[in-house]
Amino acid sequence: MSGEGRGRANPPARRLGEAARRQREEQEARIRQLHRDRVPGEPFRSPFARVVRRILWSLALEERAQRNFERIHARERAWELGAKGPPAAGESSWRLLHASDFHLDFRPDLPDRLAARTRETGPVDAAVLTGDFFDLVFREDRLDRGLLRALVEVFPAPRFAVLGNHDILAVGDLLESLGVQVLMNEGVELPAGTGARQSLWVAGIDDARTFATDSLASALDQRAPSQPCVLLSHSPHRYGQAARAGVDLYLCGHTHGGQMAPPWPWMPGPGGGLSVARRSGPWRWRRMQGYTSNGCGGCKLPYRLNAPAEVVVHQLRSPAPEKGATAPAGATGLATPARPGSSGPGSLREGRPGFQ
Numbered sequence: 001m002s003g004e005g006r007g008r009a010n011p012p013a014r015r016l017g018e019a020a021r022r023q024r025e026e027q028e029a030r031i032r033q034l035h036r037d038r039v040p041g042e043p044f045r046s047p048f049a050r051v052v053r054r055i056l057w058s059l060a061l062e063e064r065a066q067r068n069f070e071r072i073h074a075r076e077r078a079w080e081l082g083a084k085g086p087p088a089a090g091e092s093s094w095r096l097l098h099a100s101d102f103h104l105d106f107r108p109d110l111p112d113r114l115a116a117r118t119r120e121t122g123p124v125d126a127a128v129l130t131g132d133f134f135d136l137v138f139r140e141d142r143l144d145r146g147l148l149r150a151l152v153e154v155f156p157a158p159r160f161a162v163l164g165n166h167d168i169l170a171v172g173d174l175l176e177s178l179g180v181q182v183l184m185n186e187g188v189e190l191p192a193g194t195g196a197r198q199s200l201w202v203a204g205i206d207d208a209r210t211f212a213t214d215s216l217a218s219a220l221d222q223r224a225p226s227q228p229c230v231l232l233s234h235s236p237h238r239y240g241q242a243a244r245a246g247v248d249l250y251l252c253g254h255t256h257g258g259q260m261a262p263p264w265p266w267m268p269g270p271g272g273g274l275s276v277a278r279r280s281g282p283w284r285w286r287r288m289q290g291y292t293s294n295g296c297g298g299c300k301l302p303y304r305l306n307a308p309a310e311v312v313v314h315q316l317r318s319p320a321p322e323k324g325a326t327a328p329a330g331a332t333g334l335a336t337p338a339r340p341g342s343s344g345p346g347s348l349r350e351g352r353p354g355f356q
């Protein structure tokens with residue numbers, strides 16, 4: 001997809017296609033009705049929330065859970081897209097800064113807390129944002145553009161995003177007006193660094209659960225067979241389909257890592273239909289690798305237990321393409337060239353803390 005195809009003349013809703021757009025708008029109207037009495041940012045209105053708060057307080061865990069919610073961790077992970085052994089001449093590498101599940105109206109102070117973490121991540125080739133920008137704002141006239149701008153400015157350009165199950169289509173318009181490219185079942189080519197010969201196909205699908213308006217085939221349409229590919233999806237639910245389609249790395253969020261999880265493996269509500277293996281962190285399905293981000297915000301309750309909020313720098317490398325492999329016809333590079341030093345070692349630590 002080319003950069004000329006975006007903007008006011010061709011907003012995300014139109015790029016989704018007529019049938020999917022109608023399906024999404026009908027579902028958005030249902031959700032708007034369902035949440036008409038909900039007030040963003042009031043976590044303890046429901047009896048359930050008050051009970052959870054009371055339980056945490058009685059277990060002397062409330063303070064810790066609140067602290068965990070506010071503290072965002074910066075991590076780094078290395079991935080080999082088909083490569084083995086030490087980096088060789090001709091290999092390509094990219095650094096992607098991944099963040100997810102902001103739920104801005106639940107905690108509007110998130111951009112400030114995030115900025116402190118993203119300053120530690122060093123140069124990256126792109127920021128990839130996997131949805132749930134807002135929490136309970138389902139009316140276009142109530143979307144806070146200033147708050148979204150504050151969030152967007154935390155991340156370096158180029159920025160790519162997909163919408164989540166909490167995001168109405170108008171969020172896509174706002175994001176694009178702020179310089180984020182929203183991938184509505186589309187893909188773009190991210191150039192490799194200096195001296196490298198391969199580009200990365202960054203594909204993104206619309207929400208696969210609540211709206212079910214995703215199309216992986218469309219997102220991979222212009223990808224060359226030999227081209228390494230990263231898929232952005234709000235939720236992990238399309239992992240089987242993506243593995244069959246030859247996606248190399250599947251980046252997603254949605255589960256919040258359980259947000260309040262026991263220290264043993266379990267599957268929280270938001271991940272319905274998913275195995276524990278894809279609830280949080282790195283996973284593999286057949287030849288495809290994946291990473292489910294815990295996200296950096298949260299919803300319903302301002303607590304986290306055993307599911308640290310995070311931003312992740314994914315360091316990718318891919319071997320040089322085989323002789324005869326070509327770039328995809330018609331694919332247009334939209335991203336800026338890799339930043340100097342972007343393939344260097346990161347300054348962040350990998351790994352997860354114990355009980356939190």
Ligand SMILES: [Fe+2]
Nearest residue numbers: 101132254256
């Ligand atoms: Fe979320």
